[in-house]
Amino acid sequence: MRLSHDHHIAILLHGGTQGTKGKTGLAMLRYSPLPIVVVIDQDCAGQSLLEKTGIDRKVPIVSSVAAALTYEPTVLAIGIAPSGGAIPAAWYQEIKQAAANGLSIVNGLHTPLSKDPNLTALMQPDQWIWDVRQEPPGLTVGSGQAKHLNCLRVLTVGTDMSVGKMSTNLELYKACQLRGIKAKVIATGQTNLMLGDDGVALDAVRVDFAAGAVERLMLKYGPDYDILFVEGQGSLMNPASTATLPLLRGSQPTHLLLAHRAGQTHIHNFAEFQIPSLPEVIRVYETVASAGGTFAPTKVVGIALNTAHLSELEARVAIAQTQKDTGLPCTDTVRFGAESLLEAILCRV
Numbered sequence: 001m002r003l004s005h006d007h008h009i010a011i012l013l014h015g016g017t018q019g020t021k022g023k024t025g026l027a028m029l030r031y032s033p034l035p036i037v038v039v040i041d042q043d044c045a046g047q048s049l050l051e052k053t054g055i056d057r058k059v060p061i062v063s064s065v066a067a068a069l070t071y072e073p074t075v076l077a078i079g080i081a082p083s084g085g086a087i088p089a090a091w092y093q094e095i096k097q098a099a100a101n102g103l104s105i106v107n108g109l110h111t112p113l114s115k116d117p118n119l120t121a122l123m124q125p126d127q128w129i130w131d132v133r134q135e136p137p138g139l140t141v142g143s144g145q146a147k148h149l150n151c152l153r154v155l156t157v158g159t160d161m162s163v164g165k166m167s168t169n170l171e172l173y174k175a176c177q178l179r180g181i182k183a184k185v186i187a188t189g190q191t192n193l194m195l196g197d198d199g200v201a202l203d204a205v206r207v208d209f210a211a212g213a214v215e216r217l218m219l220k221y222g223p224d225y226d227i228l229f230v231e232g233q234g235s236l237m238n239p240a241s242t243a244t245l246p247l248l249r250g251s252q253p254t255h256l257l258l259a260h261r262a263g264q265t266h267i268h269n270f271a272e273f274q275i276p277s278l279p280e281v282i283r284v285y286e287t288v289a290s291a292g293g294t295f296a297p298t299k300v301v302g303i304a305l306n307t308a309h310l311s312e313l314e315a316r317v318a319i320a321q322t323q324k325d326t327g328l329p330c331t332d333t334v335r336f337g338a339e340s341l342l343e344a345i346l347c348r349v
Contacts, residue, residue: 001130002196003075003106009036010065010073010103012094016080017044017052017061023162024108024191025079029055030334031170032195038062038071039079040094054308065097077106077194087111096122105129108190110203132190133204135213142211146252147296149222154345155253156232156304157244157285159260159275160267164334165232166192168259168304168341171333172229175342183227186217188247192231202233202243210243214250227345232259236284237275238267248289253298255345256285261306262318278303278326301348302341303330 003009011029016022017039029036029049036059039049045063050056062068065076076098082088087095087109095105095113099122107113107129114120114129123129146153154172156165169185169192176183185192187199198221200213214230221228230251234241260278267273275281282300289298303322307315315332322330329340 001128003032003034003077003194005034007034007075007104008071008073009034009075009077009106010038010040010068010071010098011036011077011079012065012091013039013041013079014091014094015041015043017041017049021082022080023166024081024194025077026053026055027166027170027191028077028079028194029053029057029059030167034196037073038068040065040068065094065101065103069101073103075106076103078108081109095119099123099127102127106132106194108132108194132193133201135205135209136200139205139209139216140212141208142215142246142250144215144249144252144295146215146218146222146250149218149252151222151225152227152255152345153218153222153230153251153253154227154255154257155230155247155251156257156259157248157300158232158235158258159237159278159281160235160264161238161241162268163235163261163264164259164304164306168257168333168338169229169231170195171338172342172345175338176227179342181227182225183229184221184225186214186221186228186230186251188214188231188233188243197231199231202246207242207246210246211250214247215252218251235267236288237273237281239270239273245288249295252295253289254296255348256289256298256300257302257304257341257345258282258285258300259304259306260322262310262315262322278322282326282328299348300328302328302344304341305330305332307332307335 011025013025039061042063112131187197188202233243
């Protein structure tokens with residue numbers, strides 16, 4: 001299933017227009033070329049998307065699916081992940097109303113909806129539900145064969161979850177397009193898949209086959225591209241994360257980029273776990289990537305610093321300090337562009 005320009009999208013984003021919980025919907029608003037006609041957020045209804053998010057896209061914000069119908073959407077995309085993964089009852093009623101009014105549903109949550117009889121009973125033959133988080137058929141274990149590809153393989157890793165790994169990849173891809181470099185984004189999460197990139201929802205794949213799922217994508221696209229930007233997931237520092245290691249093994253990266261939120265000192269939601277200094281984080285990732293020489297040595301070549309919570313002056317100071325601390329190029333790719341990180345990648349070929 002893929003979204004296309006024939007679809008007019010409403011994004012369900014209750015409570016997620018600000019902060020980090022609505023990153024799927026916000027990424028769609030920032031990066032998707034598809035027609036997004038309305039945002040549904042009861043907390044920000046009637047307010048300016050630009051003023052609330054900094055995203056310069058003329059899309060109205062309304063309070064409910066009922067109010068969104070005025071803008072004639074054909075698809076409801078669930079753009080926020082609720083705490084614990086379960087769909088709140090109020091949201092479920094909104095999804096039912098969308099289905100009853102002819103909208104198809106794009107669901108990036110862990111809870112599948114395509115077999116929900118309460119929803120399917122409301123839908124007409126031309127409607128559909130796309131549960132994005134599904135394991136592809138025919139997967140095998142990894143074998144490390146991506147190391148034989150001639151293309152550059154860039155994996156973005158993080159000090160924590162939700163620190164900007166996906167945005168970094170998308171900004172690097174844009175920079176490659178401007179230069180005429182043949183690059184492709186490999187999606188490994190629901191947001192990138194909803195943006196239209198090919199890939200796999202890695203957190204829906206059984207752990208034994210996770211590296212193989214990534215490897216299959218690398219072997220499919222590697223021969224035809226100069227650079228593959230592999231979407232990072234999770235963090236080796238986060239106790240709830242299991243996706244980073246299979247990404248390292250399946251992609252056999254030639255380059256690593258480290259994403260970090262400026263000023264963050266502890267793992268979000270696990271405050272008893274402290275994030276090491278960035279030089280130490282770099283050492284850990286490079287050590288795990290090479291596994292003592294089993295795999296090719298892979299270096300972190302730049303830092304993607306998330307400064308969305310800082311003023312521009314504060315952001316520039318944080319970037320300068322990070323460059324000093326790590327000896328590596330650093331930027332906020334969303335705020336200042338990705339050119340310096342792309343240069344760092346191309347210089348280490």
